[in-house]
Amino acid sequence: MAEKRPYGRLRKRAEFLKVREGQRRGGPLFLMETRARGDMEPARVGFTVTKKNGNAVQRNRIRRRLKEALRVHAATDMVPGMDYVIVARKDVIAVPFETIKVELSRRLRRK
RNA sequence: CCAGCUGGCCGGGCGGCCGCACGCGCAAGCACCGAAAGGUCGCGCGUGAGGAAAGUCCGGGCUCCAUGGAACACGGUGCCGGAUAACGUCCGGCGGGGGCGACCCCAGGGAUAGUGCCACAGAAAUUAUACCGCCUGCGCGACCUUCGGGUCACUUGGCAGGCAAGGGUGAAAGGGUGGGGUAAGAGCCCACCGUGCGGCUGGCAACAGUCCGUAGCAGGGCAAACCCCACCGGGAGCAAAACCGAAUAGGGACGGCGCGAGGGGAAACCCUUGGGGCGCGUUUCAGCCCGCCGUCCGGGUUGGUUGCGUGAGGUGCGUGGUAACGCGCAUCCAAGAAGAAUGGUCGCCACGUUCCGCCUUGAUCGGCGGGGCCAUACAAAACCCGGCUUACAGGCCAGCUGGCGCU
Numbered sequence: 001m002a003e004k005r006p007y008g009r010l011r012k013r014a015e016f017l018k019v020r021e022g023q024r025r026g027g028p029l030f031l032m033e034t035r036a037r038g039d040m041e042p043a044r045v046g047f048t049v050t051k052k053n054g055n056a057v058q059r060n061r062i063r064r065r066l067k068e069a070l071r072v073h074a075a076t077d078m079v080p081g082m083d084y085v086i087v088a089r090k091d092v093i094a095v096p097f098e099t100i101k102v103e104l105s106r107r108l109r110r111k
Numbered sequence: 112c113c114a115g116c117u118g119g120c121c122g123g124g125c126g127g128c129c130g131c132a133c134g135c136g137c138a139a140g141c142a143c144c145g146a147a148a149g150g151u152c153g154c155g156c157g158u159g160a161g162g163a164a165a166g167u168c169c170g171g172g173c174u175c176c177a178u179g180g181a182a183c184a185c186g187g188u189g190c191c192g193g194a195u196a197a198c199g200u201c202c203g204g205c206g207g208g209g210g211c212g213a214c215c216c217c218a219g220g221g222a223u224a225g226u227g228c229c230a231c232a233g234a235a236a237u238u239a240u241a242c243c244g245c246c247u248g249c250g251c252g253a254c255c256u257u258c259g260g261g262u263c264a265c266u267u268g269g270c271a272g273g274c275a276a277g278g279g280u281g282a283a284a285g286g287g288u289g290g291g292g293u294a295a296g297a298g299c300c301c302a303c304c305g306u307g308c309g310g311c312u313g314g315c316a317a318c319a320g321u322c323c324g325u326a327g328c329a330g331g332g333c334a335a336a337c338c339c340c341a342c343c344g345g346g347a348g349c350a351a352a353a354c355c356g357a358a359u360a361g362g363g364a365c366g367g368c369g370c371g372a373g374g375g376g377a378a379a380c381c382c383u384u385g386g387g388g389c390g391c392g393u394u395u396c397a398g399c400c401c402g403c404c405g406u407c408c409g410g411g412u413u414g415g416u417u418g419c420g421u422g423a424g425g426u427g428c429g430u431g432g433u434a435a436c437g438c439g440c441a442u443c444c445a446a447g448a449a450g451a452a453u454g455g456u457c458g459c460c461a462c463g464u465u466c467c468g469c470c471u472u473g474a475u476c477g478g479c480g481g482g483g484c485c486a487u488a489c490a491a492a493a494c495c496c497g498g499c500u501u502a503c504a505g506g507c508c509a510g511c512u513g514g515c516g517c518u
Contacts (some may be wrong), residue, residue: 011450037309046450056165057491060454064131065343071130073294 007078009086010046019046019085025107029095030066031087032107043078045070048087062092064099072099077108083110 010016022035047066049059064084077086092100 009450011448016450045429048450055490058487060451064451064454068130072455 004040007042010044010052015044015083016046016048016085019083022083025110027092027103028057029100029103030089033085033087035083037050037081037083042080043082043084045078045084046085048085050087053088053090054093058093062088062090065092065097066069066104068099069104073105 010019019033019035022033023034023090047063049062053059053061053062064087
């Protein structure tokens with residue numbers, strides 16, 4: 001009842017640093033870091049878009065496209081008890097939206 | 112119509128579907144997360160990036176800290192007057208420069224307060240100077256001689272002196288033009304122009320003047336070189352600051368148990384007291400260690416809340432002012448995140464661009480129809496305002512200037 005959304009967000013620097021200690025999954029468009037917390041609470045996800053990816057407008061757009069793709073398509077692919085950090089690369093801004101959705105889903109399901 | 116100048120404005124629109132943040136209303140359970148503080152979950156409605164939100168270059172509000180005054184140091188500003196909370200901003204003037212003009216540009220105090228710098232070229236660059244040149248005299252050459260000199264030549268060179276007009280160098284060469292003057296010249300003298308100083312007139316002032324007097328008058332630049340003069344300036348910043356407030360470690364107080372010493376008692380235990388322990392011979396000095404439990408207090412980290420948007424506020428009208436702006440009245444409330452909301456996707460249209468065909472025209476322009484492309488540029492609030500600077504696809508409006516044409 002309290003939790004309606006199927007996943008939460010990472011919001012604190014300490015949480016992000018924790019995930020870095022976990023498993024890393026490379027691939028196109030972005031780097032994915034994952035770590036099991038050891039409980040069965042809903043999955044949590046965070047986005048990292050560094051300054052290398054452009055000015056504030058471009059960084060915002062990258063984060064929002066990833067966020068939206070995750071929400072509409074890949075939310076159910078995440079496993080409870082896991083934390084995910086998605087480190088974006090510049091291509092995310094130009095690639096078709098469909099590509100992001102497919103790639104997100106594929107990488108999340110990979111073990 | 113063409114070319115241009117100035118000022119102002121916009122910076123896509125409409126609609127599906129799925130979402131985000133905040134506010135308000137209703138609803139909600141002894142619900143959930145959390146140690147607490149506090150937060151989360153439903154439905155509806157409303158609101159939700161910019162002209163630069165940017166760079167963080169100035170100025171102010173606000174917060175905390177500091178603070179007796181003054182001077183010095185350091186930093187900043189720099190024609191005058193005004194506006195303002197304040198400014199390095201704005202407005203109106205002044206001066207200088209550019210443009211036919213509308214108009215634009217200026218880091219625009221002081222270079223006889225002092226110190227310093229100025230490459231190359233040039234004779235000389237701030238105590239100015241004399242290369243060529245100009246002028247005078249001497250001398251020299253040839254001839255004659257009564258040995259005193261005379262005549263011719265006047266060219267080249269030499270020596271002594273005078274000059275600063277002309278040439279040449281340079282970013283800059285000691286006012287300019289004309290005349291007098293002189294061997295030749297020079298403010299050496301004169302007239303006019305220019306300049307400095309003093310006065311007068313106008314202006315609050317910067318400053319101006321076809322006015323008067325006075326000085327023969329010069330000394331180029333650099334003060335974003337030091338400097339001088341005048342004025343201004345406490346420091347740090349919303350990660351400011353205030354409040355609420357775990358565990359653990361550490362601090363303090365109190366109580367109990369324990370430890371050492373002494374005393375009492377048969378013992379349990381009670382009373383008094385505070386020092387005691389460690390090292391391998393001992394003593395001294397230095398060093399190190401001194402427990403466990405409970406309650407309370409204060410500080411304080413993770414965390415949370417506030418700060419946080421009614422303000423130097425917007426709009427309209429009136430009014431004072433050349434203007435910046437002030438005043439009065441009415442009216443409106445308009446983002447508030449915190450790994451950071453304002454989005455994703457689709458459709459239609461506008462706008463733009465390009466191609467083709469037709470019409471029109473001398474040609475361009477323009478009009479109509481159809482197709483393709485892009486779906487815009489720059490750039491996203493981070494406590495809040497006033498500015499400056501920089502970036503920007505495309506477009507609109509107003510006023511003005513100079514041409515050309517027509518009436």
